[in-house]
Amino acid sequence: MRASLRRATGAREVENARVIVDFALYRDGRRAEGPADFSDALDLARAEGNAFLWVGLHEPTEHEFSLVTSEFGLHPLAVEDALKAHQRPKLEVYADSLFVVLKPVVYDDDADTVTTGELMLFLGDCFVVTVRHGEGSPLAGVRIRLEKEPELLRRGPTAVLYAVGDAVVDQYTEVAALLQDDLNELETEVFAPLGADNRNIAMRIYGFKRQVVEFRRATVPLADPVARLAGTSLPFVDEAARPFFRDVGDHLARANEAVEALDRLLSDILSAHLAQMGVQQNDDMRKISAWAAMAAVPTMIAGVYGMNFEHMPELRQPWGYPAVVALMAGVVLGLHRWFKRKGWL
Template structure:
């Protein structure tokens, strides 16, 4: 069991204090004092390991099932003996342009906070350290932990959104840069050889993964910012309103990225259509110029006895000259019209 326990501490009057090593004894001690609470942090517990925690803390079976199963949408559930919230931290690998999401479950109840983390991301040690440096916030009890975790995750949403914006601007410049090999039109593929449309679509999928994490969190955060939520300190509403404002800002950024990607993809496909039309006009122009000498040569190749200039000494050069003049005239006409 100690392997899955990341940290376990009792907080009294906004300060971390030493307590019993066993979390069961620590919970009894925190409840006996009244103004203290226990924060137990778990990482990837098994069903058997979490059963020991859930039975001791009196967690609701449905919330326990969600915490073990993972792959949940961000949500807020209120049960008789606890408050259960699911958050999805986001990480972005700029080198591979990949957005990954983790899962973090928070239980709040009578004098306790239990956090269950899945995956390697979203470590809460930094959140603990920052919160322990603000005793006035910690005096709000278990609610302060929920606020600190939510604030850290939402602030990271904004950081990831900024990183995505920077990479999207680079992708946009690359998409609409002229093709160096031909000096005309947008680039069909990136420097890595990946088709441009495929890169845009893959980037759009990463933004969609981000939206699945941040979008559904808006309703739970708005609820926490309002009054009347059980197990939430009444003075914590301004803190949650601040987090909600940051979340709305992050969601607006993500929606803007999604719209911009759609516009870039549409513009790229439109330019590719224009480029294909240009290529078809060039092909048609060259085919027309090739058709003229083919027509003349075809007529004179029919071997009729009575044909113009058939027995003239200069007939053969004259026909060749006519072919050259017609081809040159067609070439100038197509060039003037922009087909070549």
């Protein structure tokens, strides 16, 4: 494993492409050639003072991560969190590194599902180790963008933390906009006439609400770590980067406001849909009651005349039968007109 890791300098690892995404030495804001060994590269970065290492890993196992842990002196509790994943967004300070957990979010418009990944960052005096779980990570784009901005990359590991956090929060804003578009379509369907196409709207609303809850689990807990980065002094973080993190916090606040608005609007749409269903059911019950009343009157008259009695009105008259039928028809028509005026039919 050590030999495979050492061959990964400056390029995608061939034998361990699944684990090592990239390993590079950055000197004075630019990607540079360096030693193939982690220890030598780290010693070089510390000796020069204007260089740092950036190692990117994807879902490493405990054995695969053990070399990185020993070389960079990562805290075992942070390593355990990075390996097991399923963490809330957080920031923890250890003696030799800073540990940050982010949750990138991706929205599948076709399946109407929100998928969250996990992104862990270890920041030291001259190194950054990123560990990715799941999909939707913006790291590839962040690395390309940073390598085109040497002035920003000169700030070292802090620049990586800022750029990654900014990219993740920008994803939140984009996903919130996509969710809002889909929610507008759902709202239109809710207030459309009831039919076969929208009988399962309540189920869709509940499904949509679950996606928003999943989204909130990624965005809301991140507010505290970003506030700490923007407002307090932390080891391994450049003090001059506070305004940048305040900007990230502002974007995150807007994303959280959008998520809260989506949640409230979903609750309102669900209430409106249930109220609409109740009104529709009441209308259906009135119609059923009206038709039942119109059917009950002739049934009652026919039932009375079907009894075996001799002394009944007009029983012996030749016009008795058509008179009773006419009476039935007249009563039914009268009830029909009355229900029409009442709006029951």
